[in-house]
Amino acid sequence: MKVLAAMSGGVDSAVAAARAAEAGHEVVGVHMALSKSRDQTRTGSRGCCTVEDASDARVAAERIGIPYYVWDLSDDFHDLVVEDFLTEYAAGRTPNPCVRCNERIKFASLLERATALGFDAVCTGHYASIRADGPGGAPSLHRSRNQAKDQSYVLAVMGPEAARRSLFPLGEDETKEAVRAEARKRGLGVSTKPDSYDICFVADGDTRGFLERHLGEAPGEVVDTGGTVLGTHRGTHGFTVGQRRGLGIQQPAADGAPRYVVDIDPASRQVVIGAAELLSRRELVATDLIAFEPLEAGRAVTAQIRAHGEALPGRILEVPTAATTPASGGTSGGLLRVALDTPVRGVAPGQTLVLYDGDRVLAAATLERRP
Template identity: 55%
Template sequence: MKVLAAMSGGVDSAVAAARAVEAGHEVVGVHLALSRMPGTLRTGSRGCCTVEDSNDAWRACDKLGIPYYVWDFSERFKEDVVDDFIAEYEAGRTPNPCMRCNERIKFAALLEKALALGFDAVCTGHYAKVIRDTEGNPELHRAADWAKDQSYVLGVLTGEQLEHCIFPLAETPSKAEVRAEAEARGLSVASKPDSHDICFIPDGDTRGWLAERIDMTKGEIVDATGAPLGEHEGAHAFTVGQRKGLKLGTPAADGKPRFVLEIRPKENKVIVGPEALLAVDELRGIRISWAGLPIADAAAGIEFDCMVQVRAHGDPVDARARVETQEDGSAVLVATLIEPMRGVAPGQTMVIYQGTRVLGQATIDSARSTAWDPSLVS
C-alpha cells in the first residue's frame, strides 16, 4: 500500500512511519508548514510545526530511507484554524484549535491531497485505533494506553476519512516504549519533549495575542443576579471557569472566590459567580459529525446512553444523548449529564463514546446548569 506519513518532527510520528515501513508499505514522509508567523521560526518556540520540527522530520526520514517533502499549508491553516480561532472568541466561545487543525488540515486537506496524488492512506503518530465492524465499516476507538489516548482529538474524523487512516501506535502500551523503540532505531528524536501550547501563539500569551486582533472595549462584570461588580478591559479575553485576573473590587459575601460563568460578547458583559454554579448538567452541541456510521438510535433521533468527554485528557462522564432537529433544519446534539461537569465553556468540543468507541462529536454551543437561571441577568 502507498502510504503518506505525516511527520510532525516528534518521536511519535517518526516511530509510526518506521512501523509503516517495516510493515512493507511504500512510505513517503511529509511535513506540513502551517505558519509563516515569525514566532514559529524562532529557536525554542514552544508549539509544534516549527522550522526545528521540519529539520527533525527530515532527519527521521533520512534515517528510515524514505522520501521527504514539505508541503506549505500555511494559507489554509490561517483561514481554517487561526481565523476560526479569532472568530470563535469574538462569538464568546473558547475554541480548541488542535481539534480544528485535525479536522480541516491534518486530515481533510492532507488526505484530500494524498488521495489526489495516488496514495492509499495517511499514517500519523496519534494514539488511537480503527476497528472494522462485522460489515467492514470503520470505527474509531481508544488506544491501548488510555493515558496517551488521543481519540478525543480525532473525534472530528468521518467514516470516509477513517477508511484511509493508519495509526501504527494504536496498541502500544506506553510512550516510554515508543521512546525506547526510537532510541533502538537510532532516531534522533527519541528523547525530544512533547510539544505544548498553541502552535501559532508560541509565547503562550493567548490574552495578549487576542488583544492585538480583536477590538477590546471596556464593559461590565456582574454577578449571577445581574448586580454590577466591576469593569473589564474586553470580554473576549475571558473564558468560562476563569478565576484569576478578574480584578473585582467588591469581595463576595461569603469571602470565597468568584469564577467566570458566562461571557456575552454582544453585550460586552462578563458574568461571575461562585464555583458551585460552574457545574453544568446539559450540553447542546452544533456542527455534529460522526466517526463512522452513527448508531441506529442517534440516526433515528432516539435518546441513547453514552459517555461525554470535553477535554483531551479529561475524564468522560455518563450521559444520555439525543439529536434534535431545529426549525431551520439544523441538528443539535443534546447531552444530559448523569453527574454535573464543572467549568465547561461554549466552543469546546464534546466527544461522545460508547465503551472505547468514539461515536462522534459536536461543538458546544451552550452549557446549562439547573442551579442557575441565566435569564436573571438582563
C-alpha cells in the same frame, strides 16, 4: 498500499512512519509547514512545526529510507485554524485549536492532497486506534491503549471517511517510553526530543496577549448574576467560562466564596461572574454533529468535553432530525442533547463534545450555551 506519512519532526510521527514502511507500504514522508513566520524556532516556541522540526523530520525520513517533502499549508492553517480561533473567542466561545487542526488540516487539507496524488491512506503518530468493529465491520476510531496519551478526543472530528483512510501505528502502544526506546533502536535522533504542548501558534504561551494583539481592546463590564457592576475588563475575549483568576474585580462575594466566569456576552461586552454551583450542568446541548454511526435517543454513552477530561456516563436525549452517519464525515444539522448521570463543571460554548461507547468513538459535536 501507498501511504503518506505526516511527519511533524517529533518522535511519535517518526516511529509511525518507520512502522508503516517496515509493514511493506510504499511510504512518502511529508512535513506540514503551518507557520507563516519562517523565523519561528523551537527555542522560542512551545508548539510544533518550527524550522527545527522540519529539519528533524527530514533527518528521520533519511534514516528510515523514505522520500521526504515539505508542504506549505500555512495559508490553510491561518484561514481555517487561527482565524477560526480568533472568531470563536470574539463570539464568547472557547474553541480547541488542536481539534480544528485535526479536522481541517490533517484530515481534510492533507487527505485531499494525498487523494489527489494517488495515496491510499495517511499515517500519523497520534495515539488512537482504527479497528474494524463498527456497524457492518466498518473501521471505527478507538481510544489508544496508552490512556495518558490518548488523542481520540481531538481526532473525533475526523469523521468516518477519514478514519477509513487513516493509519495510527502507535495506537496499541501502552507507554510513550516504549516508543522512545524503539526510536533509539532504530537510530532516530528524535528519540529524546521533548513533546510539543500548548497552542502552537501562540509561541510564548500568552493566549490572552495573543488575543488582545489580534482582536484589540473592547472595554466592558464585569457584573454579577443580578447585573451589579463589579469591575471592568479590556475585552470579553480574555475570558472563558469557568475562569477564576484575573476577573478584574476588587470586592469579594458576601459569603467569601470564590467566584467564576459563568457567562460571556460579547454583544453587551459583559462578563458575568457567579458562584461555583452555577457552572454545573447535567444536560449538554451541541450542534454540528459528526457521527461515526447512527445514533438514537435513549442510548447510553459516555461524554467528554475536554481533551484530557473525564468521560462521564449519560444517555442521549435527542439527535438531529434524520441524523445518520454522514457519508463523507460531514456534519448534520439540528441539536444533539445529552443528559449526564452526574453534573460536569465548566461547560463552555465552542468546546468539543465527544461521545463514546466504551473506548469506541461514536460522535463529535460543538457545545452550545445553556439549553
